[in-house]
Amino acid sequence: MTIHRFTKYAHRAALVGAIQLALIAGPCVVTGHAAADPLTTWCGLYLGQGKAEVMATMGTPNGHQADSLITAVQWMHDGATTAEWDTAGAIFFAAFDKGNTTIKLLSYDATSGVDGSVPPAGIACEPWRAS
Structure with a gap:
């Protein structure tokens, strides 16, 4: 139970961090092909x-x-x-x-x-x- 809860919160924190980084860095950093x-x-x-x-x-x-x-x-x-x-x-x-x-x-x-x-x-x- 504790490991599952930790994993769930770690995943959410990583996702929030990635979104924040994308917002701060702006669209010039993300390049697709x-x-x-x-x-x-x-x-x-x-x-x-x-x-x-x-x-x-x-x-x-x-x-x-x-x-x-x-x-x-x-x-x-x-x-x-x-x-x-x-x-x-x-x-x-x-x-x-x-x-x-x-x-x-x-x-x-x-x-x-x-x-x-x-x-x-x-x-x-x-x-x-x-x-």
């Missing part, structure tokens, strides 16, 4: 595509595992910007030139990380695309 499979979504992107379209397709960047890539891209391409999306099975990294055109689309296995040259399992396109 149609494709449920991130690998399929990623493979639909292409080099030369505009940054705004890539961001709209992939949603809000949420990654932080590709710092070494960010440094390398910014060293190689003056004025370049990057975005990263981390999922349970993959790390997706996009780089854009100063004109906001996609110049790199790199994907890695989440377990191996970006320092290993291991593509994510089940990817149906070239995992490392660069112009």
Whole structure:
């Protein structure tokens, strides 16, 4: 009885907290996209595509595992910007030139990380695309 009551109240508290966070953060934080499979979504992107379209397709960047890539891209391409999306099975990294055109689309296995040259399992396109 006590465990059931605790679980019930914990669930309610978590739900209320999530709603409060959404209200405080506003709609700019929540980004949705149609494709449920991130690998399929990623493979639909292409080099030369505009940054705004890539961001709209992939949603809000949420990654932080590709710092070494960010440094390398910014060293190689003056004025370049990057975005990263981390999922349970993959790390997706996009780089854009100063004109906001996609110049790199790199994907890695989440377990191996970006320092290993291991593509994510089940990817149906070239995992490392660069112009």
